[in-house]
Amino acid sequence: MRILKVSSLTILLLISVLIMILSACGTKKTKPIRQEVKTTVYNLAGDSLILKYNNGSGSCKLVHNGDTxxxxxxxxxxxxxxxxxxxxxxxWHGEITLKKGKDIVFTNKK
Structure with a gap:
């Protein structure tokens, strides 16, 4: 039976390569952030507010009672x-309010 002599440097190198291979296996692929998100909110009276968020431009298009x-x-x-x-x-905390000037034109508060 033949015994191989392996230096400690070789063992350290093999362990390092093994760690790199195992750590690469655990990486997650992230989903790209959607630039536009559309949702519709209803209040107790059944009125709707359509929201189209644009994360890229930092803007939001709202549609309420035919007004955009x-x-x-x-x-x-x-x-x-x-x-x-x-x-x-x-x-804020799930409560939505849309005001025109000082007047509340839409809210989902109970």
Whole structure:
């Protein structure tokens, strides 16, 4: 029977290659982020608000009662906020409010 002499450097090299191979097997392929997301929200009265978020441009197109409005994303510490000169859309903890000036034109609050 013949015994092979292997240096500690060779063993270390083989272990390193094995670790690299095993770590490569566990990588996940991430899905690309969708640039546009569309959803429809209803309130208790059955009114609908259609939202088309554009993550690339930071804008949101809303359709309510036949009116279409384009709002731009605002920075907030919590929740979502889009606005333009006339409208303000906010979403916080699942509560949605669309205001035109000071008047609430849509809300899903109970």
């Amino acid at each position: 409005m384009l709002l731009h994303q605002d920075t907030t510490a919590s929740g979502i906020r889009y606005s333009n000169k006339q409208y303000l859309y906010t979403e």
